[in-house]
Amino acid sequence: xxxxxxxxxxxxxxxxxxxxxxxxGTIATLVRARYNAAQWFDFVxxxxxxxxxxxxxxxxxxxxYGVLRLINFAxxxxxxxxxxxxxxVATPLDRSGFLDAxxxxxxxxxxxxxxxxxxSMALLTERIAYRPxxxxxxxxxxxxxxxxxxxxxxxxxxMFGSAVKSYPSxxxxxxxxxxxxxxxxxxxxLVIVLALFFMGLLYLIVxxxxxxxxxxxxxEDGEAAALMGIDVNKVVVFTFILGGVMAGIAGVFYAFxxxxxxxxxxxxxxxxxxGAAVLGGIGNIPGAMLGGFFLGMVESxxxxxxxDGIGIPAPYQLRDLxxxxxxxxxxxxxxxxxxxxxxxxxxx
Amino acid sequence: MIPFRRAALIGxxxxxxxxxxxxxxxxLMLHQRWIIIDVLSLGQATLLLLAGGAGAMAARDKAMNxxxxxxxxxxxxxxxxxxxxxxxxxxxxxxxxxxLSHDLxxxxxxxxxxxxxxxxxxxxxxxxGLVGAALRIGSHLVRRAxxxxxxxxxxxxxxxxxIQLMLQQYQGIIDDIRDFLYTWEGLSLQGAIVVFVVVGICxxxxxxxxxxxxxxxxxxxxxERMIRAGIALLVLAVLPALAGxxxxxxxxxxxxxxLMGMGLNLEVGLAGLLDLGFVAFFAVGAYTTALLTAGxxxxxxxxxxxxxxxxxVFLSIVVGVLFGLPVLGVRGDYLAVATMGLGEIVRVIVQSxxxxxxxxxxxxxxxxxxPRIGPILLGTPVALFYLTLAASAVAAFVAWxxxxxxxxxxxxxxxxxxxxxxxxxxxxxxxxxxxYGLGAAFAGLAGSIFATMLTSVYPxxxxxxxxxxxxxxxxxxxxGSLPGVVLGSIALxxxxxxxxxxxxxxxxxYGAVLIVMMRLRPEGLWxxxxxxxELHASDETLALDxxxxxxxxxxx
Numbered sequence: 001x002x003x004x005x006x007x008x009x010x011x012x013x014x015x016x017x018x019x020x021x022x023x024x025g026t027i028a029t030l031v032r033a034r035y036n037a038a039q040w041f042d043f044v045x046x047x048x049x050x051x052x053x054x055x056x057x058x059x060x061x062x063x064x065y066g067v068l069r070l071i072n073f074a075x076x077x078x079x080x081x082x083x084x085x086x087x088x089v090a091t092p093l094d095r096s097g098f099l100d101a102x103x104x105x106x107x108x109x110x111x112x113x114x115x116x117x118x119x120s121m122a123l124l125t126e127r128i129a130y131r132p133x134x135x136x137x138x139x140x141x142x143x144x145x146x147x148x149x150x151x152x153x154x155x156x157x158x159m160f161g162s163a164v165k166s167y168p169s170x171x172x173x174x175x176x177x178x179x180x181x182x183x184x185x186x187x188x189x190l191v192i193v194l195a196l197f198f199m200g201l202l203y204l205i206v207x208x209x210x211x212x213x214x215x216x217x218x219x220e221d222g223e224a225a226a227l228m229g230i231d232v233n234k235v236v237v238f239t240f241i242l243g244g245v246m247a248g249i250a251g252v253f254y255a256f257x258x259x260x261x262x263x264x265x266x267x268x269x270x271x272x273x274x275g276a277a278v279l280g281g282i283g284n285i286p287g288a289m290l291g292g293f294f295l296g297m298v299e300s301x302x303x304x305x306x307x308d309g310i311g312i313p314a315p316y317q318l319r320d321l322x323x324x325x326x327x328x329x330x331x332x333x334x335x336x337x338x339x340x341x342x343x344x345x346x347x348x
Numbered sequence: 349m350i351p352f353r354r355a356a357l358i359g360x361x362x363x364x365x366x367x368x369x370x371x372x373x374x375x376l377m378l379h380q381r382w383i384i385i386d387v388l389s390l391g392q393a394t395l396l397l398l399a400g401g402a403g404a405m406a407a408r409d410k411a412m413n414x415x416x417x418x419x420x421x422x423x424x425x426x427x428x429x430x431x432x433x434x435x436x437x438x439x440x441x442x443x444x445x446x447x448l449s450h451d452l453x454x455x456x457x458x459x460x461x462x463x464x465x466x467x468x469x470x471x472x473x474x475x476x477g478l479v480g481a482a483l484r485i486g487s488h489l490v491r492r493a494x495x496x497x498x499x500x501x502x503x504x505x506x507x508x509x510x511i512q513l514m515l516q517q518y519q520g521i522i523d524d525i526r527d528f529l530y531t532w533e534g535l536s537l538q539g540a541i542v543v544f545v546v547v548g549i550c551x552x553x554x555x556x557x558x559x560x561x562x563x564x565x566x567x568x569x570x571x572e573r574m575i576r577a578g579i580a581l582l583v584l585a586v587l588p589a590l591a592g593x594x595x596x597x598x599x600x601x602x603x604x605x606x607l608m609g610m611g612l613n614l615e616v617g618l619a620g621l622l623d624l625g626f627v628a629f630f631a632v633g634a635y636t637t638a639l640l641t642a643g644x645x646x647x648x649x650x651x652x653x654x655x656x657x658x659x660x661v662f663l664s665i666v667v668g669v670l671f672g673l674p675v676l677g678v679r680g681d682y683l684a685v686a687t688m689g690l691g692e693i694v695r696v697i698v699q700s701x702x703x704x705x706x707x708x709x710x711x712x713x714x715x716x717x718x719p720r721i722g723p724i725l726l727g728t729p730v731a732l733f734y735l736t737l738a739a740s741a742v743a744a745f746v747a748w749x750x751x752x753x754x755x756x757x758x759x760x761x762x763x764x765x766x767x768x769x770x771x772x773x774x775x776x777x778x779x780x781x782x783x784y785g786l787g788a789a790f791a792g793l794a795g796s797i798f799a800t801m802l803t804s805v806y807p808x809x810x811x812x813x814x815x816x817x818x819x820x821x822x823x824x825x826x827x828g829s830l831p832g833v834v835l836g837s838i839a840l841x842x843x844x845x846x847x848x849x850x851x852x853x854x855x856x857x858y859g860a861v862l863i864v865m866m867r868l869r870p871e872g873l874w875x876x877x878x879x880x881x882e883l884h885a886s887d888e889t890l891a892l893d894x895x896x897x898x899x900x901x902x903x904x
Contacts, residue, residue: 007673007676007777010673010674011673011674014674070681071681071684071685088444128863129863129867132867133866139616139620139622139680140866140870141866142622142680142681142684143622143819143823143862143866144862144863144866144867146624146816146819146862147858147859147860147861147862147863147866148859148863149859150816150855150856150858150859150862151856151859151860151863152859153855153859154372154853154855154856154859155368155372155856157852157856158371158372158373158374158447158853158856159371159372159373159445159446159447160444160445160446161446162852271685271688271689271692274685275685275689278682312702314700314701314702317696317699317700317701317702318696318697318700318702320692320696321693321696321697321700324689324690324692324693324696325689325693327685327686327689328674328675328686328689328690328693331675331678331682331685331686331689332674332675332677332678332686335678335682
């Protein structure tokens with residue numbers, strides 16, 4: 001047993017090390033007080049904005065994992081397809097001035113096209129790459145999903161080029177208004193409010209409709225659900241539709257926040273959102289939302305709060321480092337997430 | 349009517365594939381390379397191959413007129429392509445889809461305008477489908493000659509530059525043969541016919557001989573495989589010296605990927621630990637070598653390469669074990685994501701300003717010297733290729749011995765069922781850490797050679813893409829199979845490197861390869877014996893499951 005103890009000790013050292021860095025960094029940063037309240041407010045605001053986007057993406061992961069026990073590795077790239085589709089609507093609308101004249105109608109059109117694209121991509125992916133593996137255990141489905149991810153990315157690269165395209169940024173989005181003396185960009189508020197609205201809608205669908213009930217039944221126990229007369233294939237398709245819709249909305253918002261699209265853009269938010277889904281307990285829908293917001297906050301506030309005080313130069317460069325560390329820590333130490341998994345522990 | 353619907357559906361699926369290739373831009377790129385000069389381009393051949401493949405697939409049913417089904421499938425393949433050509437001819441979409449250019453239109457319509465072009469496409473598709481179906485139902489005697497013959501023509505045509513360069517070194521009869529087969533632009537029509545006939549006859553003879561021999565003696569398939577692998581190795585060893593530095597460079601890259609493939613093979617193929625952060629070990633090997641040998645300001649020491657390499661390998665092992673330690677308890681798909689996260693963390697750190705004083709940041713480390721043996725400087729790609737070859741040979745021996753060792757069997761038990769393996773008394777912690785450490789050693793060695801090859805290291809060389817490349821090549825070759833790694837590296841790294849313009853599309857190809865291999869041949873092209881038996885034993889239960897699935901049955 002001695003060896004196991006050595007491993008345990010190493011893992012405890014890792015835990016303590018990370019916690020120490022966080023605590024010492026936080027104290028040091030706060031003592032130095034190089035940032036004023038407005039700056040902290042900006043960090044928090046940005047964290048909430050990006051967190052609401054992660055939450056939407058995380059929902060796609062969590063629902064698919066719940067129903068199929070599969071990491072939909074390509075989900076981040078489905079987000080990317082939505083962002084690209086939105087780009088080809090948003091740019092002409094912006095150039096013609098329509099987006100400025102009718103913001104609501106313009107945004108609705110952009111979102112509609114993006115959602116249609118990402119949903120059809122999600123369905124195609126499911127049909128071509130995931131359905132044949134429904135009953136296969138082992139690494140094959142995951143490897144196939146990685147293949148899909150690459151295939152989607154490179155297809156979009158081939159179709160639209162590898163250059164970074166800048167997303168339109170209409171004046172009404174850039175405008176800010178003041179709350180309690182802090183400046184809030186309008187786009188941030190729009191993203192957060194709409195994300196909350198759509199996620200609430202999704203939650204109602206899953207909890208209140210027949211199809212949502214069927215989905216939860218399949219997530220609980222697929223075979224028993226099939227025996228009760230639930231058409232599992234229909235449920236899976238429905239799940240991918242919900243995930244695709246969320247991905248489309250998230251893609252457009254992500255592009256509006258970062259003001260650019262390119263073929264590889266879906267990868268990093270995809271992985272982070274997967275982390276958020278695990279963080280909230282995979283298969284757990286409110287958990288995924290919470291996990292998304294939490295990850296967004298940590299990623300936005302974390303680099304400055306934890307690392308600036310220790311004297312690390314340019315901490316914002318290490319934003320991804322913090323997000324990935326959080327992801328790994330969750331996978332290692334609490335794979336069942338903060339709120340706990342909803343399903344049985346069937347993970348392979 | 350239903351069988352015909354099936355043929356049409358198969359054709360449309362292949363047609364959708366063709367349209368995808370066109371929209372992505374692959375088709376036009378392939379069209380730029382001739383197989384037979386002024387007769388057939390690689391792009392056209394791809395279209396014909398798709399139609400022929402659809403025809404062959406549609407000719408599977410015994411119930412109907414199979415030739416007709418093939419014809420129909422070929423026609424259905426061409427239809428979407430013709431529609432695409434018509435659309436491009438009518439409206440310009442190039443402002444959105446950058447690949448839908450006028451050149452593509454010219455290619456698809458064979459420069460005949462929309463109407464006539466569509467007719468040509470449809471007729472060509474139908475004929476190709478017919479040929480595909482005929483090949484499928486025809487005698488295997490024909491098939492055995494025609495397919496190798498066609499492959500021979502494609503190889504001779506596509507790689508004409510390289511082949512001509514190689515042949516030009518010699519005078520006399522070889523030069524005369526070259527003159528007959530090739531114009532200086534490429535393969536001539538007469539050359540193509542000759543190559544087709546000669547290769548076809550050779551293949552037929554070889555097959556006859558093979559059958560005679562196997563009928564006469566009880567042959568040992570394993571020994572035969574070893575002999576074949578030996579011949580392949582010999583070719584690999586001699587070819588670069590004959591063929592010059594370009595081939596040497598390509599083969600050297602192939603060799604590096606073979607090294608990494610063997611390392612990842614220990615982790616994924618034997619121990620079943622899907623590691624997507626593998627590139628981190630490669631980076632450790634490269635950066636260690638750079639820091640220990642480089643002439644620039646970042647170097648810690650100025651050792652000779654031969655001293656730095658063992659240190660690099662050792663450090664990679666250490667990092668591998670450290671890397672494996674936290675993820676010991678993580679299983680399956682979570683492990684894949686966790687290791688990918690670790691790999692990304694390594695890259696982010698290397699790239700950041702935080703580590704820049706030590707690792708050079710985004711500017712990287714320059715002035716890494718080439719290794720020298722006594723007075724000889726291993727400066728040319730060919731010389732470095734031999735270094736890689738030697739390293740690969742040693743590594744292959746180690747991997748081969750590991751596979752059949754107690755540890756190797758422990759890994760395989762681990763792969764098949766972790767809980768059972770533990771119950772049988774296998775020390776999970778030790779076996780897993782050894783898998784990470786040894787796998788990392790191979791990658792570290794590859795990274796070390798990579799650093800001297802480029803004489804500089806940059807963080808941008810160590811992206812997740814490398815991990816995926818290595819994963820793809822061991823999957824194509826066959827997980828857990830050593831010859832499979834070699835085959836996979838040649839197919840996935842060497843081939844795209846030889847078709848230089850393929851460059852940016854190779855990842856598209858990798859993605860497709862991963863999906864297709866997982867669906868059609870999960871054991872890989874050259875599977876290890878054990879693996880093949882396992883997978884085919886489970887095929888039967890799979891088929892039963894598929895039969896029990898209500899939805900596919902409805903769709904038939």
